[in-house]
Amino acid sequence: AQKVTQAQTEISVVEKEDVTLDCVYETRDTTYYLFWYKQPPSGELVFLIRRNSFDEQNEISGRYSWNFQKSTSSFNFTITASQVVDSAVYFCALRETSGSRLTFGEGTQLTVNP
Amino acid sequence: DTGVSQNPRHKITKRGQNVTFRCDPISEHNRLYWYRQTLGQGPEFLTYFQNEAQLEKSRLLSDRFSAERPKGSFSTLEIQRTEQGDSAMYLCASRPGQGRRNTGELFFGEGSRLTVL
Numbered sequence: 001a002q003k004v005t006q007a008q009t010e011i012s013v014v015e016k017e018d019v020t021l022d023c024v025y026e027t028r029d030t031t032y033y034l035f036w037y038k039q040p041p042s043g044e045l046v047f048l049i050r051r052n053s054f055d056e057q058n059e060i061s062g063r064y065s066w067n068f069q070k071s072t073s074s075f076n077f078t079i080t081a082s083q084v085v086d087s088a089v090y091f092c093a094l095r096e097t098s099g100s101r102l103t104f105g106e107g108t109q110l111t112v113n114p
Numbered sequence: 115d116t117g118v119s120q121n122p123r124h125k126i127t128k129r130g131q132n133v134t135f136r137c138d139p140i141s142e143h144n145r146l147y148w149y150r151q152t153l154g155q156g157p158e159f160l161t162y163f164q165n166e167a168q169l170e171k172s173r174l175l176s177d178r179f180s181a182e183r184p185k186g187s188f189s190t191l192e193i194q195r196t197e198q199g200d201s202a203m204y205l206c207a208s209r210p211g212q213g214r215r216n217t218g219e220l221f222f223g224e225g226s227r228l229t230v231l
Contacts, residue, residue: 004156033218043203045157046224091156097216098143100170102220104156 002027004094006037006105013082021077021108023092029053032069035093035102045091051075082112088105116140118220118223120206126229127196134192139208146189147220148181149205150174157205163189164211196230203227 003026013019025034036048049059051068059066063080079086089107118160132212144165149157158212160179162170165186175181178196183189204227207220209228 005177006156007160018134035219037222041225044224045205045207047219047221050218100162100164101147101172103159106154114167 002029002032002094002096002099002103004103004105005094006090006092006108008108010108010109012111012113016047016081016086018078018080019082019110019113021079021092021110021113022091023075023077023105025046025073025075025092025094027073027094027096029096029098031097035095036066036075036077037091037093037104038088038105039091040088048077074090079110082110084112084114087112088093117210118206118221120204120223120226122226123224124227124229126231128231129198130195132192132194133196133228134190135204135228136189137189137206137208137223139185139189140221141204142189142210143208143209143221144186145209146183147207147209148169148189148191149207151203151225152201162206172219192194193228195230199229201230 017041023112033055034051038046066079067076089109091100091107095102146163148160151157159172160175161181163183166183178194181191203225205225207222209220
């Protein structure tokens with residue numbers, strides 16, 4: 001069965017600090033997809049990134065970067081120079097190619113203080 | 115706006131009443147999902163449709179829950195004889211099928227918040 005674990009329930013940082021959100025997953029499939037979503041206070045889940053299991057190249061998008069390590073089943077998300085607007089709950093998710101459902105972690109509440 | 119639309123956004127009901135939520139997916143998306151999210155938790159999968167066919171149901175979906183997607187367009191999620199434990203945010207999401215535009219991501223609506231008194 002697929003499972004996603006986000007061990008950090010809450011993180012609080014001061015603006016301009018870098019912050020890393022951890023994600024560890026479990027799956028028996030050899031091919032799968034990993035996702036990160038952001039859920040701001042308004043409630044709507046916003047897609048941030050998708051990563052295929054066969055592509056371990058790290059990705060950077062502006063202040064966001066993702067570190068995918070298949071050997072440790074981790075897909076960590078780093079925000080550089082955090083801003084107050086980054087305050088939200090961030091979810092890591094997994095979808096096996098053998099299925100259609102997306103399995104979410106329990107989320108990490110990030111608070112960026114001015 | 116051509117995003118996923120859900121209504122009502124908020125529903126307060128008394129225990130034992132039936133409630134129905136509606137989801138209008140993005141028009142070209144043939145796959146539709148229902149999730150439930152309680153406070154402080156991640157979304158939990160409930161059920162999945164491909165066109166009008168309900169292909170997967172979670173064990174979370176008790177007999178009191180039923181979902182339909184007639185004609186493969188909008189979907190409804192009905193909860194009969196509501197219980198206080200049903201209080202949650204019910205999220206609908208959609209995505210296209212196979213093809214160049216399918217990046218695998220789900221597009222979520224803003225959710226329907228249910229409070230059972």
